[in-house]
Structure formats: C-alpha cells, structure tokens
Amino acid sequence: MRYAETGYNLEINLSTGNIEKVETDPELTKMHLGGLGTNARLLWDRVPPETEPFSPDNLLIFGTGLLCGTPAIGANRTIISTYSPQTLFMAFSMMGGFFAPELKYAGYDKVIFSGKSPNLVYIWINNDKVEIRDASHLQGEGAVQTEKLIREELKEPNAQVAAIGLAGENRVYMASIEHGRSSASRLGLGAVMGDKGIKAIAVRGTNDVNVARPVELINFCTDILKYIPERDGNPIPGVMPILAGLGSPKEMLIHDEKWHTENFMWGNARTRIKDYWNRDVEDKWKESQENARKRLISCYNCPMECGAIISVPGIATYMMKCFSKLTYTMAAYSDLDFGFRIAQRATEYGVDGFSMPQVMAFALELYEAGILTDEDFPGMPSDNEERFFWLLDRIVRREGIGDILADGVYWAARRIGKGAEEYDHNTIKKHEQLPLKLSMLNPIYFLMWATGEKINITQIEGNFPQAPFPTREEREEFVKDWVHVPDEKFKEYFLEWELRGENSFPYYPPVDATCEIVDWQETMHYIDDSLGLCAGLSSFPLKPPYHIHNLPILISTAAGIDMDKDKLWEIAKRNRTLLRAINVRRGLRREDDRPPENHWKKRFPELEVQLLDQYYKLKGFNNDGIPTRESLRELDMDYVGEDLEKRGIYNNGESKKES
C-alpha cells in the first residue's frame, strides 16, 4: 500500500486528448518526497532544455505535496511547475487552498499536462472519470467567476477549481493561476496554462488517503494544534507585527503597516517614504480594511486565517491574501482603499500581485521621463489611480503598449529601448522583485536574493531573524526556547550579532556562518515545497510548529518512509541541486546570481565574491554555480552529472578546472 501519496499521476495530452492514469515509482518518493521534488524530476527527465515555454512539448505540472490529504496540519499546497516564459528557467509557484487535497482524494498525486489544445477547454476530474470539456463559453471570464460558473455547471458545489483569467488566456507573462483565496502567481504559470488552452481544472475526490502509523500521526498533529495558539499568543517582541507570530503572513488581520510602508519603496521601487505611517493614515487604513474584510479565512486543515473575503461596495466580492494588499497601493502612491479596489479587477484577470503593479509603475515612469509618450498611451486618463486601472486593462488585453508591457519589465525595457533599460532596476533573472532599496549590504540577504531558485525572497528567507536584536539580554531570551536550530552554533551566531560595531553588517555574520544560515533557511523551504506544507507554519516564521527535528516524525508516521534529520536534509539538498541543474542546463550561470545593482547603496564587491564562492562550495556547486559531478554522485544523481558533461557544460569557462 502507498501511504500519504496515491501512487498515481494523471497524464493529459491536450493535443491528442489522451488521458491516462499512470502508476508512479515509489523509489522516486524516497529520493525526492513529492511536490516540487518530483515535479523537478519530471521536468529533468521529460522536457529537454531546448524546449520553448510555449511549445507543446513543455509540461505543465500540478503536483500535490507528499503530505497533502493526510491530517498533517497545513499540508495543502499545490506546486505548479513548468518552464517560465519570462525567465526561461524552471518556474515553480505554489498555492494553498483546497485543490491539492481534493486531487489526492480523487486518486492522483499530480496532473501532468502536455501538448496544446486547439480550443479553450477545461478539465473535469471526478475521481476516476476525467473529461476534457469545451470552455468557449468561459473565454474572457474572470478567474474567480470561472470557478463559480464551473461549479454551477457541473452541479458540484464541492468541486475545487483552479482557473486563469484573461491574462492567462492572452499569455501575459505576469498571469497567475487562481484558486479561491489562493493563487500560484509568480513566473508566468498562468501564461503557460493559457498557451495550452486550459481555462480551468475542476476536481472532486471521494477516495481515502492512507497513512502509515495513524495513532502516532494524530498525536503528532494534536501537539502541533496545541503549539500553534501558544506560539501565536506569545508574539516575539521587537520584530515587525507580521513576523512576531505565525502565518504566511497574516496580512489580512494586521492593521499596522508601519514597517512595509516606511521600509518598502513606492512607485517603481523608487521612493522610500520615512514617517509615512501616522495616526491619520492608520485610522483611515484601518477603516478601509475593516469595511472591506468580511471574514478571515483559512486554507484546508490549517487554523491560520491568512486570507480574507474582500467586498468593497459597488464591486464584486473576491478573496485576498498576503502582500497584494499593499503592492498596488504603493506602486500607485495611493491608499489602501485603492489597493482593495484594483486588486479585485487584477484577481479576476488573474495576475501576479508582485509583478503587475511594478510593470505599471515602470510604464508611468517612462512616460514621465519622455521615453514613452502620449502616442503610446492614447486615451489614458489624467487621474493617477484611473491610469492604473487603464494600464491594467491594456496589459491584460495586450493592446497597444500593453502588449509590450505584458512581457514584464525586463523584456519591455529592451523592446522599448531609448534608455528604458535604466528603469529596469528591480528585477533578478528577468523577474520583478519586492520593492526594497536599502543602505548597508546584508550578507545573508545578498546570498538569498542572488541565488534563490524561486527568484522570490519570501521563498528562501525565514527561520533566522532578519535583523539582530539590540541587547544581549533580548538575544539570550530569544534563544532560550529556540529548539528549531539544526545545530547549536546558530544560537551563537545570533547571540554575537550586533546592530553596530565589529559584529554587524556587512562582515558579520562571517562568510561561513552566513552561508550556513542561508543553507538552513533554504533547506526548510525545499522540505515544505516537497511535502506541501505551508511555509506559514514552517519555513517562513520564527519558531514555527514544524522544524528539522520534528518533520522526520511527521514524514515517517504519515508516509511510512524511514526518516531522520540527516536523510531529510539530504533529500532537500538533492531537490535544490536538481533545480539548479535544470536551470544550468537552460543556461543559468554565476553572472545571473546577483541582486539589482542598487538594492543596497553600500556594496562590497570583494565580500560578495567570497560569499558566492563559499555558498557554491557548501552547496556542491563549482565556481560558476554548476553542481559538480562529485556532489551529484553523492546525491545519487550521477545521471544528471553525466548529462551536464555530455552537453559540454563543464567545459566552459571556470567550470573546466573544477570538473
């Protein structure tokens, strides 16, 4: 019997209409767990690196985490993977909600799409019965509305639906895949889904998911449920509100936005407004939020309530989570009320709330600078907020300048030319980043921004505090119940860390310690992404319920895989290395591993070289950021090393000496 997983993938070829239920190899689960790990393995094995993202040969994989569908608290993530049309590297974006557990109950660990449908279709997975259905009547329909319409059409109120909006249909590079309160937004997954002609996937499942050691598992989960309110009821003093407790984070609950509004940049990642947050703003924003928010809502089997039902008078109800609350607001130098209003339209269109606002702010900067002119914006309103609505419509429809902007800041800047490239100052690997511009280089964040394979800081940062605590006493207090550290040395790194003086940025933590801190945080994300656990209970907050010491118990009791800390660490390393290898095969090299030039004012080139060198060494990469044959062999992935060698990837530049 297979535990936690179903042991089957659903293969759907949209070109031929062929649908197959395929048994999977349990050895792959032992090697990679599930979710991101096995998704990556499928891409490596089946999609050659020359494949264009919009080719029928590209796969679009909806993978459930290994623990989704079991009673494991917060195991509900769907990990969607393909090749990104924007970065051209592997894209993986994830969503919470209810889709992954439902897919498990329908009897599948993954749905793997290949080919391309000539007409717009939706997929209806009802246990063993799977249909490709016409979706021409849903063309142009909003993503949230589509979910509702499909449930009504199927007369199945319990079906879980993931859908694209107009942005995905039009292959906009910022297109997301929406699912209720959740979305897989980053890196253009919605565009690939639209390219394949899939408007939506509806799933309903009524089968069992088995677990290996039931009583032990339930006792473990009960302990987690006991810890969550204890931890949330004891916020960590001295850190910003969303990081004081648990969650992914709880942006819908929290009113205090002093930290974001004063530390993040407004406009096109351009202006920092210190002292923005005053009593008037606080009152006004609080009122906007209280009025718009109808209910705090959770994902499947998780008590965290990170999302909300948002209903602003005069516009349709939708759901929101996380930081999209502020991205439109800050890009437009506007207020929270505007943020809630425009996010409704953006959610129906199905676009990434990180990238889209920046693309629009970038366009308006080019307009102000005279690089784009009135001719590029025929009929654009004069009101600032109205301009954002207008631009959003144009980009999603790929009309006029919108067609160029729909490829994101990096590509748009190069197509526009005339110095527009200078305004592309906040992308990494061609992908828009959180709008942060800071002063002193932070070595930990330098490495995370530079090397994160998800190309998104929130998917690599987490368990180690973002900044030192001012006094020794506070630090000692913090480490007292810090059982989460993989090794006691992390407590020392933290205890010695000062705001000023010798033991402060940029030379503290020392290079070795910095790499270990990054390695720990990154490893936890890779574990979550293979298990389908939400980072909000695990790799993202400080002192979360899940950590490297108790996750092996969860995995062995649920999935029946013999597990300990070292084995788990090795699997995470294997998955991380495989992702790197996939991207290396598509051209990723050291020169791509760098944050925007102006991310910090004070840069330290020599130190940065040392940091990258040491990080690569720790990860088993050569100096060009390529996993070495030796480290691949150690991770039982010699087949990867062989392939890289056959392709001559080790014979370029510095890599020659290494291999």
Next chain:
Amino acid sequence: MAKVKKKVKVIKIDTDKCNGCRSCEVICSAFHATDKYSITNPSRARIRLIREPLQDVYLPVYAGEYTPAECMGRDKYIVDGKEYEECAFCRASCPSRDVFKEPDSGLPLKCDMCEDDPEQEEPLCVKWCLSDALTYEEREEEVEEEVLLDEMETGLKSLVDKYGLNNLIDSIARMSQKD
C-alpha cells in the same frame, strides 16, 4: 411518569467564527475509520462545511437521522442578508443530496459525538476547531422517564404497525391452534 436526569451533549456552532478550514471534516473522517485514524477522506465525515465564499456563507452541519424520503417542500433561509441554500441547516441523510452518506456504499452517516470506542472527552471536531466556531457543552436536563419496550414488544409493535392489530391477533390465534 417519573422524571429522570439526562446528560445532553451540545455542540454550539458560531458560523461567524468559522474560517472554512475543514479540519472538523479531516479529524472526523480519520476518527471514524475502521482502523482508527488510518484514512482521511472528508466525504466520509459526519460533519460538513457548507461553504460559499463569495456569499460569505460558512456553515458547519452535523449528520443526523437517516430519512428514506425527501421532504415535500424545501426551505430557504435568509439570515443577515445571506441566502442559505435549501436543506442547508438540515441534518438528515436523505435521498435529495449526497452528503452524509458513505461514498462507496451509500449507507447513511450519523454523528455520534465521538462516543465511539474509545469515547473522547469532547467531539474531536470541536477539539480540532481552533477558531472556536465549534464549542462543546454538556448540560443536565430533566426528562420524563422513557418507557422502554422489551425486545418482543418492539417487534410486535412494528408488526401491528405494518399489518394492523386484528390481523396480527388472527394470525397468532391460527398459529396457536396448529400447535
């Protein structure tokens, strides 16, 4: 008739506090698995969340008695401006809908307040509901002592219901003559 004290178990459902996580369904289906906790399958749960996010409808409902027939009419409730679908508040496992039935056999499901072996101190759905949408109370009530029919009497009563008293007496009379 004599009055006796009876323990009444109450689950209070505060729909305003429900966040829609469905942990209640998870633990219910796991607890009631034949091999305890060995499977998870919300469609076997004896509690269901009726959920219409865009209408802000979040309504946990427990499985009650089985009924062999549908109601003649259907109700619609409008509470605080929110319209609840017909049957939303009904606990019955009934032919008009597919909830509260085992997905394989179609046999009806019924909440037993986790009195199943081993009896839990409170229903597990309540224990797993951290938002306090579900809370548990016990109270004592004085009720009239039930007259318990013995087994034979119960059986006879059902025969009377089915065939009528006179037919039954005739049959018994005939049977006794044969002996």
